[in-house]
Amino acid sequence: MKLHITLALCSSLVSSTSIAQLGRHGGGQRTTVQNRSNTANVQNRSNTANVNRANNANVNRNVNNNANVNRNYNNNTNVNRNVNVNQNVNVNRNVNVNTNVHGGCYNCGGYYHDDDWNWGSFAAGAAVGVATTAAVAAATRPATSTVVVAAPAVGTMVQALPGGCTSINSGEAVMYNCSNVYYRPYYQGTTLVYQVVTYP
Amino acid sequence: MEEEELATNGQIVTFFHTVDVTVQRPDKIHLTFKGRGQQVEFYRENGSVTMYSPDAKLYTTMPTKSTIDASLTEMRDKNIDMPIGPFLRSNFYDLVAKAVITGYVIGRVKVFDQDVHQLAFTAPDADFQIWVTGGEAPRFVRSEVVNKKLEGKPRTIIQFLDWNLSPTVSADEFTFTKPADAVQISVLPERGGDQ
Numbered sequence: 001m002k003l004h005i006t007l008a009l010c011s012s013l014v015s016s017t018s019i020a021q022l023g024r025h026g027g028g029q030r031t032t033v034q035n036r037s038n039t040a041n042v043q044n045r046s047n048t049a050n051v052n053r054a055n056n057a058n059v060n061r062n063v064n065n066n067a068n069v070n071r072n073y074n075n076n077t078n079v080n081r082n083v084n085v086n087q088n089v090n091v092n093r094n095v096n097v098n099t100n101v102h103g104g105c106y107n108c109g110g111y112y113h114d115d116d117w118n119w120g121s122f123a124a125g126a127a128v129g130v131a132t133t134a135a136v137a138a139a140t141r142p143a144t145s146t147v148v149v150a151a152p153a154v155g156t157m158v159q160a161l162p163g164g165c166t167s168i169n170s171g172e173a174v175m176y177n178c179s180n181v182y183y184r185p186y187y188q189g190t191t192l193v194y195q196v197v198t199y200p
Numbered sequence: 201m202e203e204e205e206l207a208t209n210g211q212i213v214t215f216f217h218t219v220d221v222t223v224q225r226p227d228k229i230h231l232t233f234k235g236r237g238q239q240v241e242f243y244r245e246n247g248s249v250t251m252y253s254p255d256a257k258l259y260t261t262m263p264t265k266s267t268i269d270a271s272l273t274e275m276r277d278k279n280i281d282m283p284i285g286p287f288l289r290s291n292f293y294d295l296v297a298k299a300v301i302t303g304y305v306i307g308r309v310k311v312f313d314q315d316v317h318q319l320a321f322t323a324p325d326a327d328f329q330i331w332v333t334g335g336e337a338p339r340f341v342r343s344e345v346v347n348k349k350l351e352g353k354p355r356t357i358i359q360f361l362d363w364n365l366s367p368t369v370s371a372d373e374f375t376f377t378k379p380a381d382a383v384q385i386s387v388l389p390e391r392g393g394d395q
Contacts, residue, residue, distance in 0.1 A: 109360040117263065160237050174258070174383045188259050189238055189280050190233055192253045 151181050156196040158183070171176050201235075201283060204354035212352050215296040219284055222367065226267050228374040229288065243376040244271055257382045278387065283356050287340060299323045316341050325349045339363050 154160070165178040176183045176194065183194040204212045217235020217301075229293065231242035243250045249271065252259040264271040272285045276337060286292060306318035309331070316331040326349075331342040340360045346353050 074335070110317060110354075176383065185256065185258050185385045187251050187280075188384065188388040190242055190251060190282055191236070192238055192240060192251075192258060193390070 152196045154196050154198055157188075157193050158196075159191065159193055161194055175199075201292070201359070202355070202357040204352075206350065206352040206354055208351070212354060221284060221288070222369060222373055223268070223288055223370065224374065225290060227271075229268060229271075230374050231282075231284070232307060241242065241376070243374055244268070245374040245376075249275065252376055252382070257379060258385050259378065259382050260385055260387055261376075262387070270331070283345075287343075287358075296321065309360070311341050314341060337365075 086176055161176055161177050161183055162181075165176040165183070168175050173184055175197070176185075182197050182199045184196050184197045185192060187193070201217055203215050203217075205215065208211050215236060217233055219234075220232040222230040227245065229242065229244040233240040233242065233246045238256075239254060241252045241254065241255045243252070247263055247266065248258060248263045250261045251390055265274050268291075269289050269291065272282075272289060275282070276285070282288075286295065289295065300323050302322045304320045306320050306329075309316060309318045311331050315332065316333055316357075319332065320331045321328050321330070324346050326345050328343060328345040330340065333339045333341060340358075342360065343356075345356045347355075359379075
């Protein structure tokens with residue numbers, strides 16, 4: 001029954017609307033439009049409540065559906081957990097092995113060289129910067145979660161030995177055997193460094 | 201002390217260390233470097249420079265010239281640079297006056313609640329600022345050096361703490377006494393390679 005009433009009301013409204021539109025198009029039919037619309041309003045007064053209830057219920061259901069969409073977004077946060085892949089930054093530890101690739105000499109070219117002083121040496125940190133250029137490997141995300149630790153290349157400079165090293169004497173020089181990677185200590189500037197060398 | 205270094209990925213990385221400085225002019229220095237997980241003792245006395253790492257029990261000794269100034273120049277030529285070096289010289293003012301292009305008095309500022317003068321200088325290869333106390337006994341409080349010639353323009357910052365102009369210095373302060381199990385090692389050549 002409600003459906004029929006609704007349809008009837010809708011029909012009336014459509015009729016009213018169409019007339020109103022005609023009135024707009026025709027112009028000068030304001031009174032007709034007002035009268036018909038008044039009629040429609042009267043009909044609406046009696047039926048509006050039912051219509052609104054039905055419509056409101058549907059709207060509420062839609063809102064609930066939106067809530068479900070939000071839950072889906074929350075699920076997406078699980079994707080962020082994949083950031084755990086960043087734990088592979090542990091690779092940087094190995095790369096720190098490459099830190100301080102010494103071998104240069106700031107201002108040794110002498111573009112500015114004072115007999116007593118050069119400002120490059122004043123900025124010794126920077127001086128070391130050119131010479132050492134801390135090597136940090138690109139923290140690329142590996143395709144898999146497996147981290148492969150490669151042995152440092154010969155010539156690599158480090159400022160601390162890995163654990164588990166044993167001291168050995170090779171002729172006149174002291175060396176350290178760290179899991180079959182051999183390091184020889186030097187002073188570079190005022191810093192003690194260890195250079196990866198081939199076993200003599 | 202803060203020292204910036206340019207990493208191979210283009211990022212500036214900052215390293216910290218402290219230096220305990222004891223100087224007795226004209227020829228005695230004892231420095232204790234602590235940073236990057238290691239300690240290095242630096243002695244300069246009686247015509248020699250010695251660096252010693254007590255943890256690793258490694259040391260190196262080399263002959264040097266008679267004065268601190270000459271010795272610092274010599275070490276610089278051997279690529280043994282020390283950011284604190286210029287401040288150990290007896291002629292700091294003369295050297296700065298000879299090296300700078302411009303110099304400005306920025307004004308009076310506070311550094312850690314201390315009233316200081318901020319001075320700014322430019323030089324061919326570095327811009328630097330110095331913060332000094334005023335009065336009859338001015339002291340360095342801070343220095344910042346920006347190396348313009350290096351990629352990334354890394355900075356070296358020194359914060360001077362605990363000045364003591366009347367220290368009690370022990371007789372062996374500047375003397376390196378070699379431990380029986382200490383091993384002598386070499387200084388790395390300037391441009392890499394093996395010795």
